[in-house]
Structures are given as structure tokens and as C-alpha cells.
Amino acid sequence: MARTSGPETREKLIRAAEELFASRGVDGAQLREIVARAGQSNPSAVQYHFGSRAGLLDAVMAGRQARTERVLAPLLERAGDDLRGLVTVLVTAEASELRTERGRRCLRISAQLSHESGVRTGTPHPTLAGTAYWRLIERTGACLAAAGLPRPLLLERLDLALTVIGAALADRARQYLDGTEPLTDEALFLADLAGTTTALLGAPSPTPSGPSGPAEPTDSS
The missing domain is CATH 1.10.10 (Arc Repressor Mutant, subunit A)
Structure with a gap:
């Protein structure tokens, strides 16, 4: 041998x-x-x-991130600072992994790690530090801050948006790997994913109702 x-x-x-x-x-x-x-x-x-096992997983994700960066970096350079445009750049770059079986597998893996990006703390995971991916997250966060979203809610929304995108692309990757016919063609799927994620991020800040939830209606009789 x-x-x-x-x-x-x-x-x-x-x-x-x-x-x-x-x-x-x-x-x-x-x-x-x-x-x-x-x-x-x-x-x-x-x-x-x-x-360690964690070191192997980091190596897998570093390779996946490097491939995505090659697509994302030039798109981000040409992007403005409007929310829909930034989300579209992110979805387009992430969806480039759908092109190969290797990328599809990695989409299924990264969806399991969506909350480990560091978005909730504002400190990127080591594989994301200094990347175009993290710069995009920061620019998206700046859009939300300019719209008046409080920082704790802003961070939660960013984390949720990444989770939604990751889960949607992982499921699409699963369908491709399994040979299942998707409900929509890929162009429509990606456009809808960008649109719904933009709507999620751009929703108005809710009025807090307190820890006990909405007040119970009073009996006026």
C-alpha cells in the first residue's frame, strides 16, 4: 500500500x-x-x-468558510448598505455551497453550529475573525442600529437570521443529496429566502409587555 x-x-x-x-x-x-x-x-x-474532535470540526468549517469567502468578498465590495442588498449577498454566497456534494454536506454541518458564530456576544468565532463574512454581519448590524433597534434585540435578530438562512439552505442541500424534488426552483427559493430574512430583520421593534406577558383584559361590567 x-x-x-x-x-x-x-x-x-x-x-x-x-x-x-x-x-x-x-x-x-x-x-x-x-x-x-x-x-x-x-x-x-x-x-x-x-x-481533538473540536479541532477536526474547526478544520471542516474553515474549509467551508474559505470557499464561501471567495464568493462573498467581491460581492460585498460592490454592495451598498441597504438591508435587502446585504442579506442578498449573504444568501447568494452561502448558496454557492449548493453547487457541489461537498458543499451540500457542509451546509448540513454548519446549520448545526449556527449559534456558535459569536454574533450574540459580538465576538466572532476564530474561523470568522477578520473575514468578509463578519464584516457583512457588522454592516447588517449597523443598518439595524440606524433603524433604532436596541442592541440586545439587534444581536438576537442577527443570530436568528443566520439560523434561518442556515436551516433553509441545509434543508435544500438535504433534498439535493437525497434526490428529492424541491417545491420551488432554486432562483425563487433564494429570492424568497432573502426577502423573508430581510423582513424578519427589518420588523419594527416591539413594545415590551413585561415579564408576565400581555395584560389580561379587565371586566368592565
């Missing part, structure tokens, strides 16, 4: 992890399964190349 180099083994482990994290879930896939799928005999191969 031909001996593979370190970088080749690392890439095989990443590819195997993409397949199993997508099909079994980030928490469901076993490291021994990943090692076996990658054709490795050393049971500690993941620890040797990535340090």
Missing part, C-alpha cells in the same frame, strides 16, 4: 468527517468511524492531526 503524506492524511480525515458529520450529526458521528472512513489504521489519527 502506498504511504500517504501528512497533508494527504489530513485531507482524507476532513473529507470523511464532512460525510459523517453531515449524515450522523456533529455529535452523533464517532471518531473511530471517521478514521475508518478515511482509510487510516491509527485510531488516534484525529488527535494527531487536529488535536
